[in-house]
Amino acid sequence: MSEWGSHGGGSPHETEVPFIAWGAGIKQNPVRQDIKQIDVAPFLSILIGNIIPINSLGMLPVEYLDVDNETLMDVLMTNTRQLAEIFQVKHHRTEQNALIYIPYEGATDITIRERFHRLEQLQRTKNVRRFKLESQEFMKFLIEGADYYHNYYQYPILISITIGFSFWICYLILLVLEFHSDIPSKILPRRKHKKNMILLVVYIVTVLTCYKSRFPLTYYFHFLFPIFMFSVIRQKLDLLRMFLATFSNNLGPNLLNLVFYLAGLKIIVYGFHNRLGFSILMLLISTWILSSKTLRENTNPAEKTFWVSCCLILSIFTMLPVMNTKFNIVAYTIGYVAWLLAFTQVYRNNKYFYNKGKVRVNKKSLLVQLTGLIASGVLVILLEKDIMPYYSPQKKWSWVIMTVPIAMVPFSTEFIPLRLASTFFGFVPYYMLVSKNYEPLFLLFYSAFLCVWLLVESKCFLKSKSYTIIYHHKFQEYGDVMKNLDANVFRRAFLFMAMIFLGFFGTGNVASVNSFDPMWVRAFLTLFSPFTMAALIVFKLSIPFIFTCCVFKAINAVGRENVLIIFCIVLIFSDVMVMQFLYLITNVGSWLEIGSSLSHFVMVEVFVMILLLLYGVAHFLTSIKYPW
Structure with a gap:
């Protein structure tokens, strides 16, 4: 239990609990002996005179027992024999089924019998101190051996999955290359049937090996997956040769980019465990506009300064403390006022409302969104200062403040800056209602960086020095074109993925249910309603993602990029992260x-599917129009 009442804490004061026992057979003033949760089962079994559960891997905490020496040695021997039975079952099962058997060091049948014989001698001679010491060492040895045989196939499976994922990533790279090249993917001619027969033999041998080892069905897929992916890649040898030739032609810069992306992905993985990683990531991204020739040549000093400033400010948020349930009126008010000033600046800039005199945006819809923004901040402050009680029926207005500004989004035109401004200001009122700390301020700088990213990428696409060039483009003007593959497409995909992760961790969240505070929805609910609360919390968390997807869709619309290819590159990056998280799984x-x-591995594995769903939401928001 965490300090604010949520589940999922992992610190010592949250996971270590006192163990209290009294009654017959228990010492009144025992020496402190820290025990594990699994040690409770044999302890209770001995106290009530029952047999120890057959699959228990716990060690008897003898310091708590108030029994004579003979009984003490008997119960220790019972615990040792029970653990030895588990060890022997796992040992013989692995020995019989494994194709290549490597025994646990020092764990032969002879050594097991010798150690039991030694314990029996100590028991007969009533050498209690020595018996207790050696029996406990023996039990630890048996537990470690049982764990060894339980995870006997762990490394072969990890190696197989790693090889399979490597082939899969290679296939995705070839898929991207195939789209950007004129060389068709050639299917192997039938005269190479010998190699096909070899693959068939490998399939059969793998299946028979899995069957002989009595593997579960999932193991079959783990070991067959790399073979299947190899057979797929083998049919694209021409593309593979072309990729290697292209990569080697410009080896230095390509290797530098590869190292940069791998380092960036490693930093993101580190950021899942320590949010400081995203501060480092944003510092690296801040240098991108200066180190990248494409970005440097197509931006002016003001845009470079704005890019670097946003990155530096965003890097500060991930160094702030994680989510706190206390309302921080100073941070909240600064964010609230900053959003009002941002709205005023956008509203006063006529370029947002006129496009060369051809299109006029309905200013009334923006004024409605402004009203919602003002009302949201006022309502939150009234609730937090107890001016309005939490059970007040006036809370129903929160639902109006949430829905009406979003409903105003389709009133804006399809021109990119106009629709993005309406989308941002449509969701901000709800975000203000469910915030308690510096989240609104983070979202402001987060949105500002997204806007400058859109501007910079648009200027790179259009080779224009004017920042007003973006005003001529609509979301509907979209069509894929064939282009030569360059490093810029990988940069855009990486930034897209990095901003998605930053949108989650930058607001004080950690990758655990522990970071989601039910008090976020205090402005909407009076009574406990878990499903409604969960929906509102997920909606809040998704708002930065929606903003990023809308901006990314705008970038693709300006550059006429193929969305599927972009997402293939994102999938490549996420799969590299999956391979890292795979080796971090622990039991x-x-x-x-x-x-x-486990959750980190699953989250990144389904990351692209979630992004596709959010991208669909962004497509809906940027294309929907009312019929009137």
Whole structure:
């Protein structure tokens, strides 16, 4: 339990609890002995005179027992034999089924019998101190051996999955290359049937090996996947040769880019465990506009300064403390006023409302959004200062403030700056209602960086020095064109992915349920309603993602990029991260450590599917129009 009442804490004061026992057979003033949760089962079994559960891997905490020496040695021997039975079952099962058997060091049947014989001798001679010491060492040895055989196939599976993912990433690269090249993918001619027969033999041998080892069905897929991906890549050898030749022709810069992206992905993985990683990432991104020739030549000093400033400011947010339930009126008010000033600046700039005198945006819809923005901040402050009670029926206005500004988005025109401004200001009122700290201020600078990113990429696409060039483009003017593959498309995909992750971690969240505070929705609900609360919280978390997807769609619209190819590149990046998270999965430690290692792997694995869904939402928001 965390300090604010949420589940999922992993610190010692949250995971370590006192163990209290009293009654017959328990010492009144025992020496402190820290135990594990699994040690409770054998302890209770001995106290009530029952057998120890057959699959228990716990060690009896003897310091808590108030029994005579003979009974103490008997219960320790019982615990040791029970653990030895588990060890022997796993040992013999692995020995019989494994194609290549490597025994646990020092764990032969002879050594096991010798150690039991040694314990029996100590028990007969009533050498209690020595018996207790050696039996506990023996039990630790048996537990480690059982764990060794339980995870016997862990490394072969990891290696197989790694090879399979490597082939899969290679296939995605070839797919991107195939789209940007004139060389068709050639299917192998039938005269190479010998190689096909070899692959068939490999398939059969792999299946028979899995069957002989009595693997579960999932293991079959793990070991067959790399073989299948190799057979697929083998049919694209021409593309593979062309890719290697192209890469080697410009080896220095390509290697530099490769190292940069791999380092960036490693930093993102590190950021899942320590948000400081995203501060480092934003510092690296801030240098991109100065180090990249394309970005440097197509931007003016003011745009470079704005890019670097936004990156530096965003890097500060991920160094701030994680989510806190206390309302910070100073940080909240600064963010609230900053959004009002941003709206005023946008509204006063006539270029946002006129496009060469041809299109006029309905200013009334923006004024409605401004009203919602003003009302949201006022309502939150009234609630937090107890001027309006939490059970007030006036909370129903929160739902109006949430829905009406979003409903104003389709009133704006399809020109990119106009629709983006309406989309941003449509969602901000709700975001203000569910914020308690510096989140609104973060979202402002986050949105500012997205805007300058759109401007910079548009100028790179259009080879124009004027920042007003973006005003001529609409979201509907979209059509893929064949282009030569260059490094810029990888930069855009990487920035897209990096901003998505920053949108989550930058507001004080951590990759755990522990970071989601039910008090966020205090302006909407009076009674506990878990499903409604979950929906509102997820909606809040998705707003930065929606902003990023809308801007990314605008970039693709200006550059007429193929969305599927872009997402293939994002999938390449995410799969590289998946391979890193795969080796970070653990089954030891606190529930938070175990659960986080699994959830990180699953989150990144489904990352692209979530992005496709959010991109669909962005497409809806940027294209929908009312019929009147």
